[in-house]
Amino acid sequence: MVKVGVLGLQGAVREHVRSIEASGAEAVVVKRAEQLFELDGLIIPGGESTTMRRLIDKYSFMEPLREFGASGKPVFGTCAGLILIANEIVGYDEPHLAFMDAKVERNSFGRQVDSFEAELDIAGIAEDFVGVFIRAPHIVEVGEDVEVLCKHNGRIVAARQDQFLGCSFHPELTDDHRITQYFVNMVKESQ
Numbered sequence: 001m002v003k004v005g006v007l008g009l010q011g012a013v014r015e016h017v018r019s020i021e022a023s024g025a026e027a028v029v030v031k032r033a034e035q036l037f038e039l040d041g042l043i044i045p046g047g048e049s050t051t052m053r054r055l056i057d058k059y060s061f062m063e064p065l066r067e068f069g070a071s072g073k074p075v076f077g078t079c080a081g082l083i084l085i086a087n088e089i090v091g092y093d094e095p096h097l098a099f100m101d102a103k104v105e106r107n108s109f110g111r112q113v114d115s116f117e118a119e120l121d122i123a124g125i126a127e128d129f130v131g132v133f134i135r136a137p138h139i140v141e142v143g144e145d146v147e148v149l150c151k152h153n154g155r156i157v158a159a160r161q162d163q164f165l166g167c168s169f170h171p172e173l174t175d176d177h178r179i180t181q182y183f184v185n186m187v188k189e190s191q
């Protein structure tokens with residue numbers, strides 16, 4: 001069974017654990033950087049990207065996470081996790097982990113609609129996936145090696161580049177585990 005970690009510093013960690021287990025993989029809550037060595041893939045959950053970055057620095061995760069990304073093992077960033085893996089953030093000088101050639105904008109669905117659900121057609125994964133968006137970012141632009149998997153109202157909300165997967169919404173908050181299953185399959189294929 002493949003081992004999929006969830007970065008456990010902040011955010012929707014338990015829900016991802018449930019979804020990973022439902023997708024037939026072993027879930028590991030990652031609280032210390034050494035735990036990364038035992039993993040086959042990693043999910044960086046939603047939460048608050050600025051807080052998560054502070055905790056990443058505080059607990060010396062930055063370099064080990066960069067090495068994990070460079071090792072070829074799959075990484076899935078959801079919501080704040082997408083912001084962490086993008087290589088450009090609108091309004092910020094520096095990105096965080098910069099794994100994916102994508103420019104993201106934070107909190108980009110407007111203040112009035114902080115949170116909403118939308119039925120999404122995600123290429124090769126699901127035609128009727130209910131995406132839960134919570135103060136979600138969207139992808140403004142992608143590089144040529146990035147495959148756009150889903151748009152909502154003309155905005156990119158899911159994309160993949162090689163072993164990196166990212167989405168704007170929270171795939172772990174419903175009982176539909178198809179996206180997590182897709183990621184678990186990416187992890188299995190990378191073995």
Ligand SMILES: NC(=O)CC[C@H](N)C(=O)O
Nearest residue numbers: 046047048049079080135
């Ligand atoms: N649900 C989320 O992960 C929200 C992301 C958050 N708005 C951020 O910018 O980090």
